[in-house]
Structures are given as structure tokens and as C-alpha cells.
Amino acid sequence: MITFILIPGACHGGWYFEPLAKELRRHGYAAHCVTLSGIGDRAHELTGSVNLDTHVQDVVDLMEHEGIEKTVLVGHSCAGMVVRGAADRVPERIDSVVYVDAFLPGDGDSAWSLTTDAQRQWYIEGASADGIGIEPFAFLDPRTTPHPLASMVQRLRLTGSQSGFRRRDYVFAAQFPDTPFGRFYEQLRDDPAWHLHALECGHNVMGEAQDELLRILLDGVQHERGPSSDPSEEGPRAASGNVRPIHQVK
Template structure:
């Protein structure tokens, strides 16, 4: 939320250095695309941001990586473009089911933040400690429920990376605890704050490389905090 594809810059360059094709996305109405917010950007818009790139760039066997709110987006994109997505990686992110919204999965602390809207009432203000490039985020995207056509059974590999270093109680702990008990998921816990691409880039890079390079479907649980 509030950020752009540029927040993955270090990870992007490292992945490219390993020979991977990487396409960081900035969602409609956010960051350098904030001028498009008033067109009515919502969760469906953000899902289409991803599926449109997959189609236009003729991408298949994609590994979609979603951070925080981005978990909503990659889940929807995998459902709507099943022939183009191989794996999903949730980086301290929402893991929604059919009919759930970001609001439904957020804590009261996040609710208070979401209600701090700009004067026009259609967007959430960035928090004071965010990257200076961060902008307001379309409110409709966190309120709209996700509608799934299937159960994502076509996804071969699902990974959850939990940030264990929150200064306050993490809103993602319940999801992590649930998924680490699920044999259909690979889980990791890293000793960093919510922005793991900044706090634990080397460890996150290793996880992304494993997911992209192996793709074997073998499940592993690497939960000890690093």
C-alpha cells in the first residue's frame, strides 16, 4: 500500500543478476501512478494491473510476489490468469479467501490507519515513516471483497514469508501460524520488520531464488527466525 515497484529495487537487481526476468509493478492510483486514482481504482483494478502485464508481456510460469496488501492482488491475479502463474509468494502479506477484503483481514490498528483518509475521502494517507515517494492509496481497494472463480488448486507452489520483527503485534501472525501447519505451504520466518525487502534482503533473496529455481513442488518449513 502507498508504495511502488521501486521499493523492490534492490531485490529486483539481485534477481536479475541471477538471470531472472523481473517485472516490478506499481499499482494504479499509487506512487508514480497516483494521478490515476480518481478514475476509481479498486482491488479489481489492481488485479488487472497484474494480469494485463502477464498478457502483454506474454509471461507464463510466473512467480508472483505480493507484499502486505499485495497478497490480495496476487491471489486474484492467479485466479484470473491460471495459465500464466506457477507460484505465489506472500511476503508478510494478506492471504484472502473468496469474499474476503483487506479490511476483513486487517487488525484494529490497521483499521484506524485506513480511516485516516485524504480530504476527498477516497484514499488512505501514507504513514509518516513511509518512503518519501509513497502516496495516498485508493480506499476502495481495501474495502472491496475478492471474488474467486476457483480454489487456486492449479498453483504448484505457495510460500509465506513472515516478518517476526514487528515493533507492535503483527497483524499477520494468525495467518502465518495457520499456514505453517498446512502441508500445502512452504513457510519462513525472518527476523525483520514488515518491509522485509529492506530489513532482510539477503534472506528474502534466498527464498525467492529457491522458489524460482526449484519449482519442484517439494514442501519445506523453515520457520526459525533468522
């Protein structure tokens, strides 16, 4: 059975994806919303030792403890680091991966190395109180809590590739000013192994484009099949071969 594991970005707990998980369950799929170590209702676990490896292990442990064998990993923002790491650790448990306006790291990358100067400034100034947790921006949901700084600066170590997964999707939020994620969207435009989607929304995809994201996720699993050499079986594509037109969010 297809199971979605939904991993939120910085400072957010599993509650961020719960409305989406509810809809996925309504369509007959299992869905887990992850709250990573040191965040949200696990804020009491926040110490200087909670890093990227910790968060990757959170997701691996969930798959192993729940016996999940056919996983769609979905990560928003900095959770792209976690998706990539978890998929590398247990590739045999992964059906597909979905990066939602997220970092797409390679071996040796960190969120720190991949992001913008403005975001780096937030990491450092936001953690200035204790050197451990990055305080959330004031405009974020009141449920947000400090995010482990170590998870942003630790480099990801990878041992394999993503080539064995049935499907890979990248969802780009086209209206996020000074986005650090546009580079990944552009890098993938000519890669036929990826399905790309551009949404006319800001970085808060769940707040602004939940219905569109749901459609993308359902489309990915409802058209489940093995690799095909017949392009007609892959559905409508844009001129580059893998880019979906920008979706106008209503």
C-alpha cells in the same frame, strides 16, 4: 522462462522492489516491479473508482501484454490481495505464489475485513482529507503516495483454488508489532502444500531482510520440479512438516 512479478504494499511504487529485481535479473531471471494504479508515478490516476479489481487487472494486463506464461507472483502486505486475485483470474499463467508478510484472502474477504482495528483506523483517518486516498505514515519513504481506499474495502471474488500451482510460499515477519499477518502463518503451519519462512525482522522486509527474501525466492525456483511423493526431495523441514526455522537477519 520464469518471470517474477513483484507487487509492493500500500502506498509504495515499484521502486520498493527494484533492488530485489536487480538481483533476480543478475541470477538470470526476468523481473517486473509493479506500480499499481493511483500510486507512485501513477498517482495522477487516483480516483474513487480505483479499487481492488483495478489492481488485480493491472497485474493480469502485465502478464497478458508481455506474454508471460510462467509467473512467480510476489506480493507484500496488502498486495497479497492482488496476488490472490490475479492468480485466480489467469491460473494458467502462474508457476508459483509468494506472500511476503501479506494478507492471504479467501472468497469475499477484503483487506478491511482481514486487518486489525488499528489498521482500519489508519484507513479511515488517512483518507479523511478526500475520502479517496489513504495518506502514508510519516515515517515511510518520502516516495510513498496515498493508497486507494476502495482497494482496501472492496471484497475479493474468487472462482478457483491455488492447488494447481507448482509452489506456494508464505514469508512471515516475526518482529512486526501487532501484526495482522500472524494468523495466516499459523493457519498454514500444518498444511504440507505450503513452504513457510519466518524472518526475524519487521514489516519492512525489503529494508531489513532483502538478502533473506532473495534467498527464499531463488530457492523456490532453483529447486523447480513437479510434485513428488518423496519427502527427501523437498529439502530440510521443521517438525510441522512445512515450517522453515526463523532466519536471523544480519
